[in-house]
Amino acid sequence: MRSFIHINARTLNDALRALAEYNGKARLNAGGTDLIGVLKDGFLTEAPKAVVNIKTIPDLDGVDKDEGGLKIGALARLSDLANSPTIKGGCRVLAEAARAVGSPQIRNVATIGGNLCQDIRCWYYRYPRHIGGPIQCLRKGSGPCLAVKGDNRYHAVMGGKKCFAVCPSDTAVALAALNAQIIIADVKGERKVAVTEFYHPIGNELQNTEMVKAIEIPDIPGETRQAFLKFTLRESIDFAIVSVASIIAVENGICTDARIALGAVAPSPIRAKTAEKLIVGQPIDKDLAHEAARLALEKARPLSRNAYKVEIAQTLVERAILGQVPANP
Ligand SMILES: Cc1cc2nc3c(=O)[nH]c(=O)nc-3n(C[C@H](O)[C@H](O)[C@H](O)COP(=O)(O)OP(=O)(O)OC[C@H]3O[C@@H](n4cnc5c(N)ncnc54)[C@H](O)[C@@H]3O)c2cc1C
Numbered sequence: 001m002r003s004f005i006h007i008n009a010r011t012l013n014d015a016l017r018a019l020a021e022y023n024g025k026a027r028l029n030a031g032g033t034d035l036i037g038v039l040k041d042g043f044l045t046e047a048p049k050a051v052v053n054i055k056t057i058p059d060l061d062g063v064d065k066d067e068g069g070l071k072i073g074a075l076a077r078l079s080d081l082a083n084s085p086t087i088k089g090g091c092r093v094l095a096e097a098a099r100a101v102g103s104p105q106i107r108n109v110a111t112i113g114g115n116l117c118q119d120i121r122c123w124y125y126r127y128p129r130h131i132g133g134p135i136q137c138l139r140k141g142s143g144p145c146l147a148v149k150g151d152n153r154y155h156a157v158m159g160g161k162k163c164f165a166v167c168p169s170d171t172a173v174a175l176a177a178l179n180a181q182i183i184i185a186d187v188k189g190e191r192k193v194a195v196t197e198f199y200h201p202i203g204n205e206l207q208n209t210e211m212v213k214a215i216e217i218p219d220i221p222g223e224t225r226q227a228f229l230k231f232t233l234r235e236s237i238d239f240a241i242v243s244v245a246s247i248i249a250v251e252n253g254i255c256t257d258a259r260i261a262l263g264a265v266a267p268s269p270i271r272a273k274t275a276e277k278l279i280v281g282q283p284i285d286k287d288l289a290h291e292a293a294r295l296a297l298e299k300a301r302p303l304s305r306n307a308y309k310v311e312i313a314q315t316l317v318e319r320a321i322l323g324q325v326p327a328n329p
């Protein structure tokens with residue numbers, strides 16, 4: 001690992017000032033479950049000059065409820081979100097997504113801010129220095145996207161423009177279904193951006209001097225059926241091949257509201273708006289769910305080796321709509 005200056009931020013302003021001072025040459029360290037691996041594997045084009053430890057900032061890990069909804073601090077740990085009665089009560093889909101991340105050891109230190117901002121998992125991008133990396137590619141600013149003609153079995157099937165790496169965050173998918181906003185801060189102030197607008201074809205919305213401060217989730221009126229479905233190759237400690245977060249309201253057999261978000265199929269979590277529109281106002285049955293699932297993936301344009309992801313995504317959407325989801329522990 002390259003050497004760097006280590007800064008313990010005692011306040012949010014400490015962290016923001018350090019980001020401003022190093023202007024793109026500092027990295028924040030929250031739980032460190034992604035960042036430490038990134039630094040050890042040495043695949044970044046430019047190693048950071050400073051690492052700013054933000055775990056030392058008090059009061060940035062709260063889960064607060066007011067009349068408008070929930071506010072979650074960026075340092076809230078995934079295990080706390082998975083077990084929080086407030087989260088399980090109002091937005092169960094987020095508790096399920098948090099529980100689906102990695103392992104108990106990872107969830108006990110990993111934060112929601114880090115989960116949203118974690119680096120992509122493309123194996124060309126992450127090729128480690130100690131076995132011959134780093135490998136250059138379009139995302140690193142030199143050459144083409146190697147996944148287009150290479151091994152792209154885990155890459156995007158829709159929404160890919162220059163880089164085809166998928167957004168690896170499980171919580172981002174749940175937050176997309178929840179219409180959540182990310183509160184971004186820098187030394188000059190704060191701004192908000194919808195989770196679905198946070199991810200760009202290369203990178204995310206954060207400027208060099210900015211960090212995620214909190215996440216806001218508006219209240220969901222009435223009773224809803226919420227689920228986070230995740231298809232992985234291994235049973236545990238694995239990233240999603242495809243995930244689906246759904247929030248569906250049904251009254252007297254008729255769907256009155258539907259929100260369906262797809263994960264790991266694109267560089268950003270994607271809302272399946274045409275599928276949502278189809279089922280609202282209809283009695284839910286197998287044929288309707290099947291057609292909605294087809295519509296959810298109608299814009300898919302798979303690469304040479306990942307068409308299988310489309311079929312898996314359609315199956316998960318269909319199951320989410322029909323309520324065929326595993327029981328929660
Ligand atoms: C074995 C293993 C399995 C995993 N499985 C999953 C999985 O199934 N699903 C999944 O979603 N993820 C998974 N991860 C990825 C990741 O480690 C976790 O998602 C975790 O939530 C990251 O949070 P952290 O607090 O540890 O982030 P860190 O490692 O501290 O930070 C990650 C990145 O985000 C930046 N960052 C952190 N906090 C902020 C902030 N507040 N504002 C701006 N930038 C910030 C850091 O600078 C860094 O670039 C896995 C990781 C490992 C090692």
Ligand code: SF4
Pocket residue numbers: 122123124125137138139140144145146147148155162163164165
């Ligand atoms: S998918 Fe993105 S990170 Fe991976 S090789 Fe292509 S440009 Fe690089």
